[in-house]
Amino acid sequence: xxxxxxxxxxALIERLVRLVPRDPDxxxxxGDDCAxxxxxxxxxxxxxxxxxxxxxxxxxxxxxxxVGWKAAARVVSDFAAMGxxxxxxxxxLALAPETSVAWVEDLYRGIGDCLEKxxxxxxGGETTGVPTGSASVISIAATGRVIRAHLVRRxxxxxxxxxxxxxRLGGSIHAKHLAFTPRLHETNWxxxxxxPTAMMDLSxxxxxxxxxxxxxxxxxFVIDETSLPITAGCNAAQALGDGEDYEILFTLDAxxxxxxxxxxxFPELPLTRIGELVRIGEGDSLTGGWEHFxxxx
Amino acid sequence: xxxxxxxxxxALIERLVRLVPRDPDxxxxxGDDCAxxxxxxxxxxxxxxxxxxxxxxxxxxxxxxxVGWKAAARVVSDFAAMGxxxxxxxxxLALAPETSVAWVEDLYRGIGDCLEKxxxxxxGGETTGVPTGSASVISIAATGRVIRAHLVRRxxxxxxxxxxxxxRLGGSIHAKHLAFTPRLHETNWxxxxxxPTAMMDLSxxxxxxxxxxxxxxxxxFVIDETSLPITAGCNAAQALGDGEDYEILFTLDAxxxxxxxxxxxFPELPLTRIGELVRIGEGDSLTGGWEHFxxxx
Numbered sequence: 001x002x003x004x005x006x007x008x009x010x011a012l013i014e015r016l017v018r019l020v021p022r023d024p025d026x027x028x029x030x031g032d033d034c035a036x037x038x039x040x041x042x043x044x045x046x047x048x049x050x051x052x053x054x055x056x057x058x059x060x061x062x063x064x065x066x067v068g069w070k071a072a073a074r075v076v077s078d079f080a081a082m083g084x085x086x087x088x089x090x091x092x093l094a095l096a097p098e099t100s101v102a103w104v105e106d107l108y109r110g111i112g113d114c115l116e117k118x119x120x121x122x123x124g125g126e127t128t129g130v131p132t133g134s135a136s137v138i139s140i141a142a143t144g145r146v147i148r149a150h151l152v153r154r155x156x157x158x159x160x161x162x163x164x165x166x167x168r169l170g171g172s173i174h175a176k177h178l179a180f181t182p183r184l185h186e187t188n189w190x191x192x193x194x195x196p197t198a199m200m201d202l203s204x205x206x207x208x209x210x211x212x213x214x215x216x217x218x219x220x221f222v223i224d225e226t227s228l229p230i231t232a233g234c235n236a237a238q239a240l241g242d243g244e245d246y247e248i249l250f251t252l253d254a255x256x257x258x259x260x261x262x263x264x265x266f267p268e269l270p271l272t273r274i275g276e277l278v279r280i281g282e283g284d285s286l287t288g289g290w291e292h293f294x295x296x297x
Numbered sequence: 298x299x300x301x302x303x304x305x306x307x308a309l310i311e312r313l314v315r316l317v318p319r320d321p322d323x324x325x326x327x328g329d330d331c332a333x334x335x336x337x338x339x340x341x342x343x344x345x346x347x348x349x350x351x352x353x354x355x356x357x358x359x360x361x362x363x364v365g366w367k368a369a370a371r372v373v374s375d376f377a378a379m380g381x382x383x384x385x386x387x388x389x390l391a392l393a394p395e396t397s398v399a400w401v402e403d404l405y406r407g408i409g410d411c412l413e414k415x416x417x418x419x420x421g422g423e424t425t426g427v428p429t430g431s432a433s434v435i436s437i438a439a440t441g442r443v444i445r446a447h448l449v450r451r452x453x454x455x456x457x458x459x460x461x462x463x464x465r466l467g468g469s470i471h472a473k474h475l476a477f478t479p480r481l482h483e484t485n486w487x488x489x490x491x492x493p494t495a496m497m498d499l500s501x502x503x504x505x506x507x508x509x510x511x512x513x514x515x516x517x518f519v520i521d522e523t524s525l526p527i528t529a530g531c532n533a534a535q536a537l538g539d540g541e542d543y544e545i546l547f548t549l550d551a552x553x554x555x556x557x558x559x560x561x562x563f564p565e566l567p568l569t570r571i572g573e574l575v576r577i578g579e580g581d582s583l584t585g586g587w588e589h590f591x592x593x594x
């Protein structure tokens with residue numbers, strides 16, 4: 001019997017989406033950081049759901065306010081990765097009956113911290129019990145929106161486009177994963193000024209996420225590992241494989257890169273050119289990154 | 298230390314919603330089966346999230362296809378309860394790595410069965426692991442919509458309105474809770490022909506849900522227990538308190554009731570007058586119904 005441990009997340013999703021009705025609108029297609037709903041008008045709606053599991057994404061001793069921040073910030077990061085903004089949040093909690101009310105209130109305060117900083121409202125929620133001893137699960141679904149002309153997908157890059165990444169990669173597990181800043185302001189500036197040809201946020205490690213972006217665009221890739229922006233105290237393997245960086249990977253027409261680097265208005269957030277897309281079947285391959293049912297690999 | 302077991306779900310929600318930014322639009326107010334988003338135009342958007350937990354809402358041996366149906370149908374029932382229809386679904390699964398791929402595929406088939414019958418598309422999802430031994434959690438968030446003039450809330454009934462309920466109540470745990478039919482077609486007909494003054498679906502038992510509707514409308518209630526439509530083999534206490542009926546409770550102007558009962562076009566689904574709303578502070582009280590952190594009470 002094949003189990004979830006035996007099959008990768010991407011392969012699983014591919015099998016599952018065939019079993020349910022899907023929107024015939026090609027705008028809604030799977031494979032991006034968010035689903036895109038086109039009802040006409042100047043804005044497209046974005047939809048996203050995400051979950052944090054106790055013992056997997058946070059520890060029982062992790063301050064609840066940090067867990068709440070992380071749960072909301074991961075969703076904000078996905079809207080950022082498509083050039084959009086968050087709007088309405090739905091919070092689903094499955095918690096043990098022994099959970100203290102104070103812990104849940106702190107979790108909500110952390111969600112509130114993130115919504116106050118990046119916009120968005122709580123629209124609803126559901127709180128239910130899990131059996132004693134079971135891991136708590138925090139699931140956040142949200143709607144967002146993006147100006148139609150600003151939408152950036154993973155699948156629209158071309159061979160020859162340059163690969164760029166924000167900030168530094170690796171070692172997120174030591175603290176950053178609980179307190180990261182979604183790159184919402186930066187990507188909103190990018191799509192209005194130097195619209196990327198493709199974009200995504202780095203949640204499972206660039207070793208796993210870059211091949212996804214390249215494949216979605218029908219390209220290969222080459223990266224210059226010596227150019228990778230690495231977190232102080234980490235090595236290249238960690239920068240490639242640790243995951244939970246929540247930085248932004250994007251591609252840009254080569255002739256715009258010098259101009260972008262000269263114009264970039266966020267001096268505290270370095271932007272690094274790490275490689276380029278090439279024709280499919282050419283270029284590098286990467287192994288490693290986070291597997292949701294197996295852990296790091 | 299106060300725990301979730303010590304505090305009711307309604308009291309918890311009231312404390313939590315104060316801790317996060319909320320939409321200043323009064324249309325979005327909490328306390329209904331769905332959140333309502335008003336972006337102008339002929340339709341209002343509805344948002345809903347809901348979760349099923351292993352050992353609580355289904356057993357490990359429950360056929361996965363039935364679990365998938367139930368997870369999706371609960372959300373469809375909430376859209377029905379406001380006079381709307383489902384549109385886009387997000388499915389979040391937190392599952393043990395030992396879960397078989399075949400089980401997850403059957404779960405998705407069950408979701409697909411429900412979407413094919415009642416409309417709606419899968420828009421996205423997230424699948425993540427829980428530690429071995431932890432309960433699986435299935436969380437479904439969805440968008441829906443309702444024609445602006447058809448929206449029905451819980452909070453808009455008046456003293457003197459008649460209370461009506463669909464089908465029969467009680468004993469859902471013996472099978473119905475896994476295979477119930479959301480009353481989408483019936484409520485869509487109702488809002489177009491005899492618009493209720495208030496409406497909700499019965500998920501926690503009428504003993505818990507009717508006081509919620511009455512309180513939201515600033516009313517009391519009287520019910521005639523001898524008129525309760527009771528499932529064969531059940532008693533009145535079960536009809537009041539079992540929960541998971543997923544029938545529709547609604548209120549109607551008294552002068553329309555005879556006309557509605559004569560026009561009701563769903564002969565297989567009886568409609569029963571069970572009482573009426575009265576002025577707040579008058580009328581009956583009910584105890585019992587499902588408590589999410591304590592079980593039946």
